[in-house]
Amino acid sequence: MKNNGLNGSSSLKSLNSADVLAQKAKGASDKVAHASTEMKNKVLIRLEALLAERQDYLYAENKKDIREAEKAGLAKSLIDRLRIDDKLIREMQGSLRDVVALPDPVGDIVKTWKRPSGLLVGKMRIPIGVILIIFESRPNVTIETFSLCLKSGNCVILKGGSEAYHSNLALYRLILEALKGSGIPAEAVQFVETADRDYIYRLLKMDEYIDLIIPRGGEALIRNIVEQSRIPVLKHYKGVCHIFVDDDASLEMAYDICVNAKAQKPATCNAVETLLVHTAVAKTFLPEIAKRFKKQGVTLRGCAKTAAILKGIEKAKESDWYEEYLDLILAVKIVKDMDEAIAHIRKYGSSHTDAIITMNYKRAWQFIREVNSSLALVNASTRLNDGFQLGLGAEMGISTTKLHAFGPMGLEELTVTKFIAFGDGQLRT
Amino acid sequence: MKNNGLNGSSSLKSLNSADVLAQKAKGASDKVAHASTEMKNKVLIRLEALLAERQDYLYAENKKDIREAEKAGLAKSLIDRLRIDDKLIREMQGSLRDVVALPDPVGDIVKTWKRPSGLLVGKMRIPIGVILIIFESRPNVTIETFSLCLKSGNCVILKGGSEAYHSNLALYRLILEALKGSGIPAEAVQFVETADRDYIYRLLKMDEYIDLIIPRGGEALIRNIVEQSRIPVLKHYKGVCHIFVDDDASLEMAYDICVNAKAQKPATCNAVETLLVHTAVAKTFLPEIAKRFKKQGVTLRGCAKTAAILKGIEKAKESDWYEEYLDLILAVKIVKDMDEAIAHIRKYGSSHTDAIITMNYKRAWQFIREVNSSLALVNASTRLNDGFQLGLGAEMGISTTKLHAFGPMGLEELTVTKFIAFGDGQLRT
Numbered sequence: 119m120k121n122n123g124l125n126g127s128s129s130l131k132s133l134n135s136a137d138v139l140a141q142k143a144k145g146a147s148d149k150v151a152h153a154s155t156e157m158k159n160k161v162l163i164r165l166e167a168l169l170a171e172r173q174d175y176l177y178a179e180n181k182k183d184i185r186e187a188e189k190a191g192l193a194k195s196l197i198d199r200l201r202i203d204d205k206l207i208r209e210m211q212g213s214l215r216d217v218v219a220l221p222d223p224v225g226d227i228v229k230t231w232k233r234p235s236g237l238l239v240g241k242m243r244i245p246i247g248v249i250l251i252i253f254e255s256r257p258n259v260t261i262e263t264f265s266l267c268l269k270s271g272n273c274v275i276l277k278g279g280s281e282a283y284h285s286n287l288a289l290y291r292l293i294l295e296a297l298k299g300s301g302i303p304a305e306a307v308q309f310v311e312t313a314d315r316d317y318i319y320r321l322l323k324m325d326e327y328i329d330l331i332i333p334r335g336g337e338a339l340i341r342n343i344v345e346q347s348r349i350p351v352l353k354h355y356k357g358v359c360h361i362f363v364d365d366d367a368s369l370e371m372a373y374d375i376c377v378n379a380k381a382q383k384p385a386t387c388n389a390v391e392t393l394l395v396h397t398a399v400a401k402t403f404l405p406e407i408a409k410r411f412k413k414q415g416v417t418l419r420g421c422a423k424t425a426a427i428l429k430g431i432e433k434a435k436e437s438d439w440y441e442e443y444l445d446l447i448l449a450v451k452i453v454k455d456m457d458e459a460i461a462h463i464r465k466y467g468s469s470h471t472d473a474i475i476t477m478n479y480k481r482a483w484q485f486i487r488e489v490n491s492s493l494a495l496v497n498a499s500t501r502l503n504d505g506f507q508l509g510l511g512a513e514m515g516i517s518t519t520k521l522h523a524f525g526p527m528g529l530e531e532l533t534v535t536k537f538i539a540f541g542d543g544q545l546r547t
Numbered sequence: 548m549k550n551n552g553l554n555g556s557s558s559l560k561s562l563n564s565a566d567v568l569a570q571k572a573k574g575a576s577d578k579v580a581h582a583s584t585e586m587k588n589k590v591l592i593r594l595e596a597l598l599a600e601r602q603d604y605l606y607a608e609n610k611k612d613i614r615e616a617e618k619a620g621l622a623k624s625l626i627d628r629l630r631i632d633d634k635l636i637r638e639m640q641g642s643l644r645d646v647v648a649l650p651d652p653v654g655d656i657v658k659t660w661k662r663p664s665g666l667l668v669g670k671m672r673i674p675i676g677v678i679l680i681i682f683e684s685r686p687n688v689t690i691e692t693f694s695l696c697l698k699s700g701n702c703v704i705l706k707g708g709s710e711a712y713h714s715n716l717a718l719y720r721l722i723l724e725a726l727k728g729s730g731i732p733a734e735a736v737q738f739v740e741t742a743d744r745d746y747i748y749r750l751l752k753m754d755e756y757i758d759l760i761i762p763r764g765g766e767a768l769i770r771n772i773v774e775q776s777r778i779p780v781l782k783h784y785k786g787v788c789h790i791f792v793d794d795d796a797s798l799e800m801a802y803d804i805c806v807n808a809k810a811q812k813p814a815t816c817n818a819v820e821t822l823l824v825h826t827a828v829a830k831t832f833l834p835e836i837a838k839r840f841k842k843q844g845v846t847l848r849g850c851a852k853t854a855a856i857l858k859g860i861e862k863a864k865e866s867d868w869y870e871e872y873l874d875l876i877l878a879v880k881i882v883k884d885m886d887e888a889i890a891h892i893r894k895y896g897s898s899h900t901d902a903i904i905t906m907n908y909k910r911a912w913q914f915i916r917e918v919n920s921s922l923a924l925v926n927a928s929t930r931l932n933d934g935f936q937l938g939l940g941a942e943m944g945i946s947t948t949k950l951h952a953f954g955p956m957g958l959e960e961l962t963v964t965k966f967i968a969f970g971d972g973q974l975r976t
Binding site: 231239325374464482491502508534540541543546 | 776777800923973975
């Protein structure tokens with residue numbers, strides 16, 4: 119069945135099997151939607167134990183992927199992302215315990231109100247249905263994704279990267295084992311074994327059986343999925359995050375936040391990529407922050423005005439303002455006021471995460487209101503845009519799609535609300 | 548520019564103009580998103596006045612559509628749906644006043660919570676962005692749609708049916724007049740003048756500029772849009788609504804609710820189409836409800852057991868259970884218990900509106916939990932699934948898509964939430 123890359127041609131048989139797979143997931147969705155919290159937690163707890171019990175099996179299967187990756191000459195950093203070791207198993211176990219501890223959102227009534235007729239109306243959380251997750255490399259995504267979908271009452275179709283095929287399949291087999299005897303059907307989780315392009319494209323069109331697609335991977339992968347899909351896709355292309363240092367900022371706070379946002383983990387989507395500095399504080403702020411960045415190994419690329427203050431700095435080109443470096447590089451621009459900063463964020467930003475550092479009440483609120491990114495922050499690090507940091511618990515990536523869920527997607531974001539109403543004979547007149 | 552039907556071929560010029568139109572809407576979206584409630588209400592109040600002031604102009608333009616429709620031999624009922632008369636103008640004015648009176652959802656903070664670090668996190672409502680509405684016939688949809696989109700801070704692209712072209716264009720011109728001098732750019736509302744198929748298909752692919760599509764019309768129209776669109780579509784295909792009369796029902800209440808749900812306005816999507824009756828009450832309930840239905844001119848189509856009680860009744864075929872009659876016809880089935888009723892609703896229903904009539908506490912709650920339709924009701928008429936009836940105010944149709952908004956779409960459903968956070972130096976560690 120397996121096929122590397124998305125360029126194989128497909129037989130009618132494999133297309134039919136895409137239909138069958140999606141149909142099976144849909145068929146199980148009512149059972150999963152109405153599974154009790156206890157049933158769901160039991161499966162997750164059993165899975166946590168299986169990760170330890172079947173450790174040797176996981177390592178052996180993982181080794182197959184590693185060996186193939188080495189043979190294919192993959193970069194060491196990519197091979198490291200593939201590796202299942204003790205630490206990763208402990209991490210997967212920890213994330214399962216987290217999801218067990220999170221409240222089950224299904225059946226929550228989030229709001230009620232009374233109509234003049236006496237009808238009590240409310241909104242109740244229900245699962246979305248069937249979610250197709252397409253992801254690259256890291257095999258622990260298999261476990262995280264399954265646990266979040268199960269706890270929120272959704273069926274999930276897992277399509278991992280072909281470079282982690284054996285690892286993902288092994289984890290999927292443990293999931294099936296954990297489901298056994300739980301009362302939740304095995305069909306609740308589907309595993310796509312092939313990387314055949316036509317098979318995947320066929321899945322992307324099955325809006326009858328699949329309710330939502332969440333791709334997690336590079337921009338090219340996501341664009342291709344959006345292009346082909348007939349099903350709504352929640353995604354984020356990239357994180358071009360900004361910090362605006364206002365003239366009313368606590369500069370000490372600004373130094374700490376900027377260094378944290380850039381250097382704490384530069385390869386993440388919520389790391390800051392462009393620093394906007396109010397002209398009135400530029401001469402004081404820039405030399406000191408440049409010193410601190412230098413200590414962290416951060417290279418700066420500045421606008422002409424920045425370069426006039428920080429002599430010898432690399433000049434930023436127009437393309438730098440659009441850049442998601444994911445590296446120890448930062449673009450710096452001096453702006454005349456907050457309006458210019460917000461205009462810059464609107465033009466070059468990616469609606470991901472943007473922060474203002476200020477002690478000015480009016481500008482803090484204006485920034486919060488006017489910057490429509492998935493997270494708008496005052497006086498805190500952009501790195502906080504994350505399910506755990508914001509208090510949602512485990513998450514399914516960050517959506518920059520302004521529909522359904524915008525920002526980190528936790529358990530609640532994997533549900534939708536239906537209307538409910540309790541009456542005593544109310545009619546329409 | 549105008550072209551009847553979606554079958555013209557298109558020039559490169561017209562395709563480019565589709566791009567320009569969508570781009571213009573996107574370009575205006577920040578201004579509209581941050582317009583104050585007062586600015587938005589002023590436009591709506593001005594529009595209300597213009598509907599009266601320019602009445603003669605509207606009638607003259609509407610007459611052109613009526614004349615063309617008569618020439619084309621359209622059915623009288625369809626021509627009536629096109630007509631703008633005093634009553635419709637008063638209705639449009641009333642709906643504008645309603646939207647003025649509704650609270651502006653933009654900027655509402657719907658939830659806040661504190662993190663251990665002291666970071667205060669919340670969710671704030673923001674507009675979705677640019678919404679493309681594709682609708683058939685009734686010209687008042689132009690006014691309702693515009694007012695809901697404007698009040699919720701969204702830009703709107705209006706694509707009405709070609710049979711109402713002159714009427715819709717005239718209403719669009721009044722909208723432009725109302726926007727003049729308001730500070731809200733005219734680009735906030737775009738009017739698609741052509742029915743050229745390639746032009747519309749091009750619009751459906753512009754996910755860079757358009758955030759959401761809401762089609763309002765027949766099932767064929769909607770399926771075609773979903774097929775072609777690269778942009779998320781919120782839609783409802785049909786309303787196959789059910790009432791289950793439990794053996795613990797108040798039969799008096801059940802008679803009234805069933806008659807109301809079927810006969811009060813049978814051509815609507817929330818009218819009941821299938822009646823499910825608990826076998827224990829069938830012999831008492833069915834003869835009496837049949838008598839009442841007869842008075843209302845309702846024809847029944849029953850299962851074999853129903854036919855054994857109601858002699859001479861038309862037999863229901865398998866296809867009847869899927870049917871949205873939109874007429875004074877009702878399918879009737881006797882079921883052995885609520886589980887069979889719920890299984891029937893899952894198999895044949897359309898996730899629109901379903902009700903149980905019961906005085907049994909356990910079954911009422913089980914029905915509410917297990918029936919995942921956009922509205923699940925206890926002891927009330929299915930006809931209540933409507934924005935006004937449920938207390939949302941004016942609405943943009945009912946979504947049966949289990950994503951973003953499920954059920955009637957009011958002002959809140961035309962927004963999405965972003966995360967906001969207020970800190971005093973919080974970092975990621």
